[in-house]
Amino acid sequence: MAAKIQIPDDLKKDLPQNKWGKILGATPIVMTVIATMLAGLASSEMTKAQYDRSAAAQLQSKAGDQWSYYQAKKLRSAVAHNTLDLLAATSDVTPLAADALPGADAATLDALVNNKVPTATPAKLDESVNAALAAVENSQPETEITVMLTKIKDVTLAESLMAAKEAANAFDQATKSINKTSDKLDETLMAGDKNVFRSFSAARLRYTATRYDAEAKLNSVIGGVLELQVRKGNISAEHHHKRSAKFFYGMLAAQMAVIISTFSIAARQKSFLWSIAAAAGMAAVSFAAYVYFYV
Numbered sequence: 001m002a003a004k005i006q007i008p009d010d011l012k013k014d015l016p017q018n019k020w021g022k023i024l025g026a027t028p029i030v031m032t033v034i035a036t037m038l039a040g041l042a043s044s045e046m047t048k049a050q051y052d053r054s055a056a057a058q059l060q061s062k063a064g065d066q067w068s069y070y071q072a073k074k075l076r077s078a079v080a081h082n083t084l085d086l087l088a089a090t091s092d093v094t095p096l097a098a099d100a101l102p103g104a105d106a107a108t109l110d111a112l113v114n115n116k117v118p119t120a121t122p123a124k125l126d127e128s129v130n131a132a133l134a135a136v137e138n139s140q141p142e143t144e145i146t147v148m149l150t151k152i153k154d155v156t157l158a159e160s161l162m163a164a165k166e167a168a169n170a171f172d173q174a175t176k177s178i179n180k181t182s183d184k185l186d187e188t189l190m191a192g193d194k195n196v197f198r199s200f201s202a203a204r205l206r207y208t209a210t211r212y213d214a215e216a217k218l219n220s221v222i223g224g225v226l227e228l229q230v231r232k233g234n235i236s237a238e239h240h241h242k243r244s245a246k247f248f249y250g251m252l253a254a255q256m257a258v259i260i261s262t263f264s265i266a267a268r269q270k271s272f273l274w275s276i277a278a279a280a281g282m283a284a285v286s287f288a289a290y291v292y293f294y295v
Contacts, residue, residue: 031258031284034257034284034285035258038247042244044244045244046241048237049237049241050237059229060226062226066222067223069219070223073213073215073219074212076208076212077209077216080205080208084202084206084209087198087205094195094198096113096202096203098113100189102188103184104181104185111182112182112207115203115206117210117211117214118178120171120214120218123166128148129152129156129157129160129228133225135148136227136231149228149235152228154232161222164221171214171215243292250287250288250291253280253283
């Protein structure tokens, strides 16, 4: 069993023989416990800051992927538009007739003959998320964006990201059969009438450009929400970093109380120096409580 901590009798005589005297006598032990607690809190906050930084870096990589998809699809759309312009400038392109597409379903006929691409329904995001996206797009000051993001809950951003992905997946599903049928028609019509194939190629290019534009817009929303998550993660990391620093200052104050009280025992100036130690300890506890609840 651990030995019970006792204050020598000759030192007890210099302490007030009341409750305050007992508190002063326990100061070194209490301050040691408080210093250890604050050191743990400082380390915990630093760990949270490092975790948020790491998570934000992973989200930044995902956001980069979405912006890469956006750029690639906008580029493909531009290539399709340019090819269509070149085809129209170098040859006579007649409107594509429905009877020229044997076996095509209604969706494919609408897309190629009537130029009606499936609607890319945008995701329904929270108003606060839409406001933050607009602020980033318009390059508003970082301080304003930070204020907006601090008011948005993590779960709200997660739900917005899920909604944006579902909107993109829904459009992919709506165009999947058209893309598959167009590929088959391309192989079939290539060996037939050149005028029909030319009209089909023009219609397909027009559909492809429109599709890529819609997909790029949906990808930009996903990338934008991921960027908001990155910013919010960095804001949280900075917040934990500041809390860690302040808890560390509180730990230093508590350790100072331990040192002063230890010196007081050695110098037999207990009443005055222990009072200073107790005051330092109270200041450390109060400061830690302030950081924990309000910072």
